[in-house]
Amino acid sequence: MTDLHPSSPLRVAIVGAGPAGIYAGNILSNAIAARSDGSTVEIDLFESLPAPYGLIRYGVAPDHPRIKGIVNSLHEMLDAQGVDAERRTIRFLGNIEVGRDVSIDELQARYHAVVLATGAIRDAALRIPGVDLPGSYGAADFVSWFDGHPDVPRTWPLVDEQVAVIGNGNVALDVARILAKLPQDLRSTEVPDNVLAGLEASAVTDVHVFGRRGPADIKFTPIELRELGEVAGVDIIVDDADFAEVDPAAAGTNQLKIMLRTLNAWRDRPENRGESTGATRRLHLHFWHAPVEILGSDRVEKVRFERTAPSEDGSVSGTGAFVEYPITAVYRAVGYFGSPIVDVPFDDRRGVVPNDGGRVDGTPGVYATGWIKRGPVGLIGHTKSDATETIANLLEDADAGRLADPTETADILDLLAEREVEVTTWDGWLELDAHERALGAAHEHTRERVKVVPREEQVEISRSGALAR
């Protein structure tokens, strides 16, 4: 029976310090503080990376600083832990991989509840022949590279002139934009120096984005699409024939209407009327192209597509006509996919932890929220509504006495110290954050921050500062 009285706080472990985990911690902590019965809560927020914020730090594109501004409100949620500290605490514990450094069983022994907020960090598979040839890349890997993720190589082979991006979602747009954008326009962003150097040496001239369906089936969002048309020094090439079946007025949503108008307007751009604009790079949008094979003997030499057309049931089908493009690098932006966590059920087909309203199937006391709960779709804000539902169910279980009391009372940090895990803390993050901002201020092109990339260096800065405990 769980007792939320001050002498016996509700102890909760949250795994993953992306937006889903932070919102869950904040919603839980506020819900307990709002109770008039003196309930208390202690939350430990475990994160495998030395720094918090998940895909906001390692997914959102560097030229989207406005979105990175969401970090400010998430920062306040974690930083406010000192407020009302006798009723609620949230401890950030970084550089700990749950499932490797500590098991779910060990967490369950120490906490009333464990909330999984581990997101989705790898590429969904594109199952076509040739997909493993050198020169075929997952978008998630490329995103990790340009966002300075510590666990990917520091260099990227940008040696190809003609490159393809497969997929019509916002990740495809991010990848295409970063590939096509002139590097000088990224200098003022937080893009790491090794990435800027790589992009400055890029041979790319033409980026081809392929959708397997039509313009009315895009999964972009209007602001992101419009932004593509505003990239300096880059022509946007669209093919009139791709629009034959498309009626913007019949679009199902306002968002789609706006985007179809944007695409239609691009058909009238000078570059699509055969006029020269002086641009040095081109971004081609191709629709009705389903990828069928990546061709090449020991690296990518061509990509083969089947042309598609609308079918009577409202979907699309192959026309039996095939076309090949002399493209020598392929970026697969066909969605992200979650990863299993040892000792927790996993749905291999959907890449999620199976759950009902956040309660993990067959595992009392374990909950899920964010992308690992419902799949890799949706914006940062959507993870807040996920967390609201999951935490409401967790509290309902706590109030109904359905959560088992912890059997271990020792601090998890003792176990981690025994295992020589170099844990990073919130104060350590403040240290690293200040360090990165100072690097940014001192940079020849003044920037908000310059990210420290290597994991060891992040850990060392986090653990050596005056603030780190």
Ligand SMILES: Cc1cc2nc3c(=O)[nH]c(=O)nc-3n(C[C@H](O)[C@H](O)[C@H](O)COP(=O)(O)OP(=O)(O)OC[C@H]3O[C@@H](n4cnc5c(N)ncnc54)[C@H](O)[C@@H]3O)c2cc1C
């Ligand atoms: C390339 C890209 C760009 C995006 N850009 C935008 C944008 O501009 N605007 C927008 O609103 N949305 C954007 N999104 C969507 C947004 O990033 C997601 O909605 C959101 O990050 C999902 O949150 P999450 O917390 O579930 O997962 P994540 O953000 O992935 O966080 C999960 C965290 O869990 C940690 N973790 C995983 N496994 C373990 C483990 N075993 N132990 C400990 N920690 C673990 C991970 O390191 C990570 O920090 C983008 C997504 C992608 C892929």
Ligand SMILES: NC(=O)c1ccc[n+]([C@@H]2O[C@H](COP(=O)([O-])OP(=O)(O)OC[C@H]3O[C@@H](n4cnc5c(N)ncnc54)[C@H](OP(=O)(O)O)[C@@H]3O)[C@@H](O)[C@H]2O)c1
């Ligand atoms: N700036 C932003 O706000 C931003 C930036 C990045 C990501 N995000 C969000 O993050 C989420 C994930 O984005 P995402 O782009 O990874 O996923 P997504 O929106 O689901 O798009 C995936 C794309 O891949 C295509 N695809 C899937 N399988 C394919 C195959 N076998 N062959 C060819 N194409 C295939 C899909 O086509 P079909 O439609 O035909 O299935 C779709 O166009 C989205 O909600 C997105 O909005 C937001």
